Structure formats: structure tokens, C-alpha cells
Amino acid sequence: MNLAATMPFSTLMGVEVIEATKERIVGTLTVRPELCTAGHILHGGAVMAFADALGAVGAFLTLPDGAKGTTTIESKTNFLGSAPEGSVVTGVATPVKIGKTLSVWQTRLTTADGRDVALVTQTQLVL
Amino acid sequence: MNLAATMPFSTLMGVEVIEATKERIVGTLTVRPELCTAGHILHGGAVMAFADALGAVGAFLTLPDGAKGTTTIESKTNFLGSAPEGSVVTGVATPVKIGKTLSVWQTRLTTADGRDVALVTQTQLVL
Amino acid sequence: MNLAATMPFSTLMGVEVIEATKERIVGTLTVRPELCTAGHILHGGAVMAFADALGAVGAFLTLPDGAKGTTTIESKTNFLGSAPEGSVVTGVATPVKIGKTLSVWQTRLTTADGRDVALVTQTQLVL
Amino acid sequence: MNLAATMPFSTLMGVEVIEATKERIVGTLTVRPELCTAGHILHGGAVMAFADALGAVGAFLTLPDGAKGTTTIESKTNFLGSAPEGSVVTGVATPVKIGKTLSVWQTRLTTADGRDVALVTQTQLVL
Numbered sequence: 216m217n218l219a220a221t222m223p224f225s226t227l228m229g230v231e232v233i234e235a236t237k238e239r240i241v242g243t244l245t246v247r248p249e250l251c252t253a254g255h256i257l258h259g260g261a262v263m264a265f266a267d268a269l270g271a272v273g274a275f276l277t278l279p280d281g282a283k284g285t286t287t288i289e290s291k292t293n294f295l296g297s298a299p300e301g302s303v304v305t306g307v308a309t310p311v312k313i314g315k316t317l318s319v320w321q322t323r324l325t326t327a328d329g330r331d332v333a334l335v336t337q338t339q340l341v342l
Numbered sequence: 343m344n345l346a347a348t349m350p351f352s353t354l355m356g357v358e359v360i361e362a363t364k365e366r367i368v369g370t371l372t373v374r375p376e377l378c379t380a381g382h383i384l385h386g387g388a389v390m391a392f393a394d395a396l397g398a399v400g401a402f403l404t405l406p407d408g409a410k411g412t413t414t415i416e417s418k419t420n421f422l423g424s425a426p427e428g429s430v431v432t433g434v435a436t437p438v439k440i441g442k443t444l445s446v447w448q449t450r451l452t453t454a455d456g457r458d459v460a461l462v463t464q465t466q467l468v469l
Numbered sequence: 470m471n472l473a474a475t476m477p478f479s480t481l482m483g484v485e486v487i488e489a490t491k492e493r494i495v496g497t498l499t500v501r502p503e504l505c506t507a508g509h510i511l512h513g514g515a516v517m518a519f520a521d522a523l524g525a526v527g528a529f530l531t532l533p534d535g536a537k538g539t540t541t542i543e544s545k546t547n548f549l550g551s552a553p554e555g556s557v558v559t560g561v562a563t564p565v566k567i568g569k570t571l572s573v574w575q576t577r578l579t580t581a582d583g584r585d586v587a588l589v590t591q592t593q594l595v596l
Numbered sequence: 597m598n599l600a601a602t603m604p605f606s607t608l609m610g611v612e613v614i615e616a617t618k619e620r621i622v623g624t625l626t627v628r629p630e631l632c633t634a635g636h637i638l639h640g641g642a643v644m645a646f647a648d649a650l651g652a653v654g655a656f657l658t659l660p661d662g663a664k665g666t667t668t669i670e671s672k673t674n675f676l677g678s679a680p681e682g683s684v685v686t687g688v689a690t691p692v693k694i695g696k697t698l699s700v701w702q703t704r705l706t707t708a709d710g711r712d713v714a715l716v717t718q719t720q721l722v723l
Contacts, residue, residue, distance in 0.1 A: 222379050222385060223375055223376045223377070223379070223380070223385075224376065224379065224388050226376070227376045228387075249350045249354045250351050252351065253349055258350075258352075258391065258395075260352075260391020260392070260395060263417065264385065264387020264391055265387070267385075267386050267387045268387060287421055288592065289419060290418070290419045291416070291417070291418045291545065292417050293416050293692065293717060294415055294416065294417075295700065311674065311715055312676045312677075312715075317594070319674050319676065319715070321715075331693050334700070336715070336717060338542065415719065418590065418672065420566075420573050420590060438547065438549070438588055439549045439550075444669060444721070446547050461565055461566075461573070461590070463547060463588070463590060465547065476633050476634055477631070477632050477633070478630065478631050478632060478639035478642050479641075480630070481608070481630045482641075503608045504608070505603075506603050506605065507604070512606070512649075513645075513652075514605060514606075514609075514642075514646070514649060515605050515645060517641055517644040517673075518639065518641020518642060518645055519641070521644070538635075540675070541640045541675055542675055543672070543673060543675065544640065544673050545670070546671050547670050548670065
């Protein structure tokens with residue numbers, strides 16, 4: 216099941232989750248024109264939204280027994296480089312720490328030719 | 343001119359800038375179904391993307407003479423509450439510090455009935 | 470009672486809390502030589518530690534009934550300007566949101582002549 | 597040369613840098629009583645100050661030719677676990693991205709028995 220695709224906003228953006236285990240979530244996003252800035256690069260907001268979707272899948276897959284769900288309580292992005300219109304960005308989310316109350320995930324985004332796009336760190340609350 | 347609307351991704355989301363001065367940028371976003379999570383609340387990624395758009399307008403309006411543009415180098419969001427599908431979220435961006443090399447902006451998002459949605463702090467580099 | 474002074478590290482630094490209500494915590498820190506960088510300005514680490522102490526006092530004062538305590542789960546600092554050796558820095562912490570599980574505090578640090586030093590946003594977990 | 601030790605505040609804390617290359621900075625900090633909270637664990641402010649010192653050494657060592665120095669412009673900490681009084685915390689800083697204008701460093705702090713203490717991400721401006 217494409218977990219991210221159950222999120223309407225991820226569908227609108229075109230996020231595809233291609234691997235989802237408790238240790239690693241991998242997704243791709245094609246930089247379509249409507250996801251860009253006026254300068255024809257992937258909009259920073261789209262960068263953050265893509266990463267958030269992957270980290271949230273990871274938090275969901277690692278919820279402790281009995282938990283009802285998870286919500287992002289904070290997210291921090293360092294923008295490292297641009298992704299041009301037409302390129303495909305890959306995001307890889309890995310857990311920093313999985314706890315009973317909180318989990319912390321980090322997602323690294325790169326272009327197909329290996330250039331850095333962003334590093335996103337987010338905290339998920341267990342509900 | 344609707345500065346945010348010159349950004350295709352802001353147009354896709356439906357961001358509207360209703361006030362834009364050097365001291366304050368105000369925008370609204372209607373929480374349409376396609377901007378939501380599976381739980382019918384505004385997706386965290388859309389929250390961050392909306393705020394980023396407003397802060398970037400502020401950074402653009404306060405660029406020093408001779409600057410070529412601005413880019414977001416980092417952004418931090420604290421999620422404070424949810425915005426339900428169908429509601430309208432207002433974002434107000436104000437400058438924390440405007441410098442020659444960097445500017446820092448903060449955007450507060452609230453629902454029409456005054457509930458907190460998020461606080462976003464972002465750093466813009468002068469190009 | 471000087472709440473921050475019950476913290477040995479705050480005592481080592483010389484943090485003084487001069488006002489502490491549920492709405493506002495104000496403290497001062499004299500920039501002694503041992504709190505500085507090699508360049509004779511307040512070390513970034515001391516900036517963050519000072520702010521953290523004030524925000525934590527605020528989180529403590531606003532704990533819900535029955536809570537056992539509070540711990541900082543994340544903290545974000547934007548450095549806005551330097552504080553020279555010998556100056557006195559004032560920090561003012563105010564609540565962004567006080568909830569049952571989490572509270573978010575923001576602390577602004579300025580010099581006596583009103584120049585910005587830092588803006589710190591931190592999340593406290595209710596224990 | 598103990599670069600961090602040229603910083604008076606790092607000396608006050610007792611930060612020791614035991615490895616410093618362009619790829620990796622390693623330091624240790626003994627959790628003395630005066631670095632603690634009232635609960636006898638390493639104060640969050642000391643955690644952040646320790647990490648900041650290591651990341652700044654890394655940024656200094658990787659400055660481009662002709663640069664005058666570096667300053668931390670923002671720092672984000674996720675607190676992952678506590679370090680008890682008397683323990684020794686090790687910090688390992690590695691570069692996320694080294695650029696001409698900015699560099700981003702990440703420092704992971706752990707106890708001697710391998711438990712997570714914090715993950716710190718900081719941006720350094722090239723001066």
C-alpha cells in the first residue's frame with residue numbers, strides 16, 4: 216500500500232513511496248512545473264511537504280502497540296541545493312530515535328545525479 | 343501584484359496574499375480537500391509551504407539595494423493545532439531581523455476563530 | 470525563589486531571573502570573560518543555555534495540575550547579533566502555546582542598548 | 597592544538613577535542629555537577645553549547661581560502677535522552693554540506709554506553 220498516497224496532499228503533489236520499512240522510507244517526487252517557484256526550481260514548501268510525508272510514514276510504521284496514531288509536532292529543514300524543473304528528487308527517511316512518546320526522523324533529499332537538496336528533521340508525537 | 347501567486351506552487355495550493363508591506367505580509371489559504379491529510383485536516387506540508395511563501399515575500403520586499411534575490415536557507419515549524427477541511431487559515435509574517443546578508447522572518451498561522459495552527463521561523467539569504 | 474538558580478549550570482553561568490510569571494520570564498546574564506568566544510563575544514552555547522533556562526522556568530510555572538515536571542525536547546536558535554564581553558544581556562521568555570502535553574516558549578535576547586542577540590524557540594514536554 | 601579550548605566558555609565547561617579533521621570532529625565532556633540540572637543530569641544548555649563548539653571547529657577547518665572566519669547563524673537541537681552526572685558524553689560532528697557561503701554540520705552526542713543524548717544541526721556562515 217502506498218501509505219503517503221492515502222494523504223490527499225501527497226497525491227496532489229505526486230509523492231510516490233517506493234520502499235517502506237521500519238528502518239527506511241524511500242520516496243520519489245517528479246519536479247513538475249506546478250511544484251516550482253517562478254525560477255523553475257522545486258519550491259521550498261514542496262521540499263518540506265515531501266519530506267514530512269516520508270517521515271510521517273516512518274513514524275506510523277514504528278508506532279508502539281496500542282497507539283492511535285502520530286502527528287508531527289515540529290519540523291526543521293536545511294535547504295542544501297536546488298532541484299530543477301523536470302528532475303526527480305529522491306527522499307530517504309531514517310529514524311534518529313524511536314521512543315514510546317516521541318520519535319525523531321530525518322529525511323535526506325537528493326537529485327538523481329546525487330546533489331543535495333535538503334535535510335529535514337522532524338519530531339512525531341505518539342497519540 | 344499577488345507576489346506569492348507568481349509562484350506556481352503557491353497557485354496550486356491557492357495561497358492568496360492580501361497585504362504585503364515591509365513590516366507585515368498577510369495571506370489566506372482555504373483548506374480544500376486536496377490540501378489535507380487522510381484525517382481531513384490541513385497537511386503539515388501545506389502548513390509549511392504556505393508560511394514559507396509569505397516569509398519569502400517579506401524577504402523579497404526588504405532586500406537591500408542591488409540584491410539579486412533571496413532564497414530560504416532554513417525553516418523551522420512548530421505545529422500548534424489543526425485546521426479542519428473547509429476552514430480558512432490566515433498567516434501573518436513579520437520580520438525578526440532584516441540584515442544585509444540574512445533576514446529572519448516569523449509567520450504565525452491561525453484559523454478564522456483564532457485557534458493557533460503553527461509558528462514558522464525561517465532564514466533568508468540575500469543573493 | 471530564583472528558579473533558574475536551582476540549576477547548577479545556570480549558577481555557573483550567572484543567570485539571574487528577575488521576573489517570573491506564567492506570562493513572562495525575564496532574566497539577565499552578564500557577559501563575563503569565561504562565557505565568551507576567543508573573539509570576546511558571548512559564546513553561542515551560552516546564548517542557548519541562557520534562553521533554555523528561562524523557557525524551562527516558564528514551562529515549569531505553567532504545568533497542568535498533577536504534572537511531575539517538564540523537559541526540553543527540542544530547541545531552535547536564530548543568532549541575530551553579538552553581545553560583547555562586559556555587556557549585560559536580557560532575555561524575555563513568553564509562551565507561544567501552553568498545552569496539556571506540550572508547551573512552546575520563545576525567548577528573545579537583547580543587549581542593554583536594545584540590539585538583538587538571538588531568538589530561541591523551544592518545546593517542553595509535560596512529564 | 598585544542599581549538600575548542602581557545603574558547604573560554606568551552607574551557608569553563610571542560611570540552612575536550614580529541615580528533616579534528618575536515619571530515620569529523622570528536623570531543624568529550626565529563627558531566628561535572630556544575631554542568632547539571634537540579635535533577636543531576638547534563639543541562640540542556642550544556643548539551644547545546646558542547647555541540648556548538650564541535651560544529652564550529654569543523655566549520656573553521658573547512659573554511660574556503662581567503663575566509664576570515666565563521667559564525668553560527670542558527671542551531672537546532674533534538675534532545676534524545678539524558679546524561680547522568682559523572683558520565684562522559686562523546687560528541688561527533690560531521691559535515692552535512694560545505695559550501696562557499698554556508699556550511700551545515702550535524703553533531704551526535706552519546707553516552708559511553710551508547711545511549712543517545714542529542715542530535716544538533718547548525719548552520720555556519722563564512723565571514
